[in-house]
Amino acid sequence: MWKCFSTRASRCFSTSASNKALKWWDHVAPAPKDPITSVTEAFLADTSPTKINLGVGAYRDDEGKPVVLQCVKEAEAKIAGCDFLESVSSAVSSKLVEESVKLVYGKNSDIIKEGRFAGVQALSGTGACRLFAEFQRRFYPESQIYMTDPTWSNHHNIWRDALVPERTFHYYHPDSKGLDFSALLDDVKNAPDGSFFLLHPCAHNPTGVDPTEEQWREISYLFKVKNHFPFFDMAYQGFASGDLDRDARSIQIFVEDGNVIGCAQSFAKNMGLYGHRVGCLNVLCNDAKQAVAIKSQLQQIARAMYSSPPIHGILLVSGILSDPNMKALWVKEVKAMANRIQSLRTTLRKSLEQLSSPLNWEHITNQVGMFCFSGLTPEQVDRLLREFHIYMTLDGRMSMAGVTTGNVSYLANAIHEVTKFG
């Protein structure tokens, strides 16, 4: 009966319906490749033994291998065989959120004690930003978002898909390869009062350029005067200075000044949980009652996107953060990762200087976090790829985590080759 039917059906399937079907997708153009993930794709396809991936911001050890942190391995062993495969219970999800926001506000913060924040888990940093962008649009449909120039490429996609128009504000100074502070302040001043800003609290992506603490104070004060809303995307806490508390200092300055903030956190990099998609979104509130209202709205937005977040990563993170020994181990491992990157920054800079490069490479060690905004032009980036099988994004952003003691000389030589004539 089954077979008879299919013959009948194909006779019934008229040519007009068939033509309609052909027309449906004709206009679907091939999408442009993502500028970051396409680098990894190309790298994976490359068979050269000397290839180096400085594309995606994922930590590597000194052998260029991905790392599963020891604290994560212990957490995995702990949760193995447990019963939780159901949707995240509210106890587990609350634990994750509470432990996460301690990293933002400090573990003794009044904000946490008084429940003056609305917190939800999110699908890593991307998911947290997207939830906030949707929330922003829902309650401030006419608002825009100010983003640093430049910023992580996916930020543009996120707010665009949430239908929030973007503006940029000055941030990176291509000449100094540092912060364009006065232009930044001007832009903040000139934005209409009550504007939404997207800030990187530490280890700016892609530039590695962070304001100093003093500069953050000035920015924060100006925000308070202008009544702007600062939204922090914290994807690299621990990678700027090696110290988690210190890296959240900028956020705490804003909060101390009385700014009402929002914050996206990611555990992809600092816990090495990339593929588990664990993060947190929190919005500071007037009181616990308002926190309940805002949290319910965020959960509603999430429910229409994917219903609930994947539990495995949540169990790992909450397990690590709520166990003092495991958390202490994690803190050490974060410091070790940051230190390795820091030392390779120094080595790379020294190597280029020893090659008598005509260019100034101070920014390699001035910039912080995972990335170096090298200043290489797209043509130079392209040469590095084609001649040396070295992969980075076209804007010249290098993920320093991909540099090792084994490949740093090769890298320095290659950079020197493509830049020695200026």
Next chain:
Amino acid sequence: MESLSTKEKTSKDCNGDSVFENVVRAPDVPVYAVMVAYSKDPSPVKLNLGIGVYRTEDGKPHVLNVVRRAEKLLLDDVSATKEYLPITGMAEFNKLSAQLVFGADSPAIKENRVTTVQCLAGCGSLRTGADFLAKHYHQHTVYLSQPTYGNHPNFFLAAGLTLKTYRYYDPITRGLDFQGMLDDLGSAPSGAIVLFQVCSHNPTGVDPTLHQWEQISQLVRSKGLLPFFDNAYQGIVSGSLDMDAQSVRMFVTDGGECLVAHSYSKIMGLYGERVGALSIVCKTADVASRVESQLKLVIRPMYSNPPIHGAAIVTAILKDREMFDEWTVELKAMINRIIHLRQQLLDALRDRGTPGDWSHITKQVGMYTFSGLNAEQVAFMAEEYHIYMSSDGRINMAGLSAKTVPYLADAIHSAVTRSV
């Protein structure tokens, strides 16, 4: 600029109102509210027949043995990393999932006309499909069955599509309103999107027969409607993965196009891991490739790439013949338990002489019984018997056991016979 030291600084200093002062509390999700009420109830005889998750005969969450096995394999695999998956997810997972849904020998798969991307369970797959359609498809009206799964409208509304319904459940027969369904689909505008459920209709438990599916597919194709299948219960109706997928496979064998949102939440008990896939069957391989590239643009700004753990478990099971077989055996056992419970409940009601025709309990299939109880009766049962179900009278059969069936029968009898 005024020096900071002259400003008042306290850690509680929040001078202005929150910019979100005007945010009101969102309404509770109805079925979650039921669950909260259940969990707060101190009664030792309380019964949870609400949310759609499988339970054992002891009323406990059920982790499949084969899943435990797969998890152990993953835990012991020293070479496993936690790197980002590609935006479209794990390639092997996608391939195996497509085979599961469409059949390994499906011509559409062989001709590379199917693009399958890993998503966050059925919900994530539906939303990704909805966003894709909103961006790239000329028709922005979606027809949902009356009734349908509570969350269905949310995905399509969030994507900016317009909703309409088609008749589906007949409250008199407690079966399918087939003529109503054909009439409503027949008057849908050409190209409209129609959401179907592959099997084990949620909430009604009423599935079209194969013969009815034939007629539906002919109508869909002649009107140029675009079918979107929600495949959350493949295997849960008959215990056979192939048999339960016959409806959707009809829409592939006829050479046409469709979308399928596939979930492993129930069929592998992987609820919290959020594992699923969206497949789009296209006319040509070239179209499928372009469509896949556009799906990436939907996913990247939503969450960048999907979670690894659940997909790794599924892949380990699907690709190993022995584990696959073990899975189907466990699945069959789950289904058999539900089928027996259906019969037991029907018998219990007949034994009590409960007024009304309760034969729909065994006629309906899959996880749910659309009992026909009204909201008032449902509330009564919660109040007096501490039995919780969604207010539309949907009973999750998996929440029952041989021990608790008599209690439920008592409660139903009481609810139906009491004078209002």
